[in-house]
Amino acid sequence: MTKRIRKAVFPVAGLGTRFLPATKAVPKEMLTVVDRPVLQHVVDEAREAGIEHFVFVTGRNKGVIEDHFDIAYELEDTLRRRNKTKEYEALVADLPPAGATSFTRQQAPLGLGHAVWCARDIIGDEPFAVLLPDMVTLANGRKKSRCLAQVVEAYEKHGGNIIAVEEVPPEETHQYGVVAVGEDYGDSFSITGMVEKPPRGTAPSNLMISGRYILEPEIFAILEKGEKGAGGEIQLTDAMIGLSKAQDFYGVRFDGKTYDTGSKLGFLAANIAFGLARPDVAEGLRAELKKLL
Ligand code: G1P
Numbered sequence: 524m525t526k527r528i529r530k531a532v533f534p535v536a537g538l539g540t541r542f543l544p545a546t547k548a549v550p551k552e553m554l555t556v557v558d559r560p561v562l563q564h565v566v567d568e569a570r571e572a573g574i575e576h577f578v579f580v581t582g583r584n585k586g587v588i589e590d591h592f593d594i595a596y597e598l599e600d601t602l603r604r605r606n607k608t609k610e611y612e613a614l615v616a617d618l619p620p621a622g623a624t625s626f627t628r629q630q631a632p633l634g635l636g637h638a639v640w641c642a643r644d645i646i647g648d649e650p651f652a653v654l655l656p657d658m659v660t661l662a663n664g665r666k667k668s669r670c671l672a673q674v675v676e677a678y679e680k681h682g683g684n685i686i687a688v689e690e691v692p693p694e695e696t697h698q699y700g701v702v703a704v705g706e707d708y709g710d711s712f713s714i715t716g717m718v719e720k721p722p723r724g725t726a727p728s729n730l731m732i733s734g735r736y737i738l739e740p741e742i743f744a745i746l747e748k749g750e751k752g753a754g755g756e757i758q759l760t761d762a763m764i765g766l767s768k769a770q771d772f773y774g775v776r777f778d779g780k781t782y783d784t785g786s787k788l789g790f791l792a793a794n795i796a797f798g799l800a801r802p803d804v805a806e807g808l809r810a811e812l813k814k815l816l
Pocket residue numbers: 635655657658698699700701719731732733734758759760783
């Protein structure tokens with residue numbers, strides 16, 4: 524019997540240097556894809572997968588993230604008084620239940636592994652999800668669930684630790700964590716190796732780690748050591764390599780599409796793809812795109 528995945532960690536302390544000057548005063552996670560902040564899309568995905576507690580690892584100058592997941596009293600009151608019922612109800616529907624969010628700070632940018640480790644006391648001794656907020660996922664119409672729900676499904680089947688992966692062109696593998704594929708089970712497979720940012724031409728496959736994980740709590744004891752890896756940072760991938768010596772890891776090929784909103788092209792592509800998936804703007808957007816192209 525696998526345990527239920529109740530808690531998710533969102534590492535949102537990153538500086539967003541790839542997106543200056545937009546991110547000078549606004550956290551990169553608050554930039555919008557259509558009309559929702561990137562981070563709201565990622566939280567929506569977690570809720571859809573059954574997550575009940577949302578743990579944000581923030582940093583200095585990220586206060587608006589906390590405000591975004593709280594009530595906005597004056598705004599809600601004004602909407603109510605102006606009979607803007609639809610807008611009011613949409614705001615309330617997005618609000619996590621009382622007590623369902625936790626915020627802690629990563630005090631220095633020491634790497635993704637360090638950010639996840641900062642959440643150890645809030646997570647405690649249970650398996651948990653990690654969602655990288657730069658990455659937004661769009662369901663494949665047919666399967667109708669975003670990435671984390673598919674990862675949870677694989678966890679219920681296999682147990683252990685699960686990593687979502689997606690194919691990238693071989694010339695891009697050096698920008699990501701990459702996995703090596705063992706036994707194949709169709710949608711999922713056993714992972715026989717992982718490497719963070721492999722030098723060009725050395726990646727064990729073209730399957731990149733796409734930013735959705737389920738990890739067993741034993742990962743924290745490994746992260747605790749604070750060993751530095753690629754780029755001089757404490758890497759989550761390195762800790763997973765350590766844990767894979769004692770526990771099983773499985774990969775899930777996400778049936779859908781992931782967009783890296785941390786890159787300019789990925790951000791623009793996400794806005795177009797999410798716009799085309801939204802009934803209220805799809806038609807108009809398609810017409811505008813036709814004019815432009
Ligand atoms: C992180 C992870 C990497 C993963 C990537 C996905 O890297 O360390 O394994 O493939 O996110 O975006 P970063 O983008 O922080 O360099």
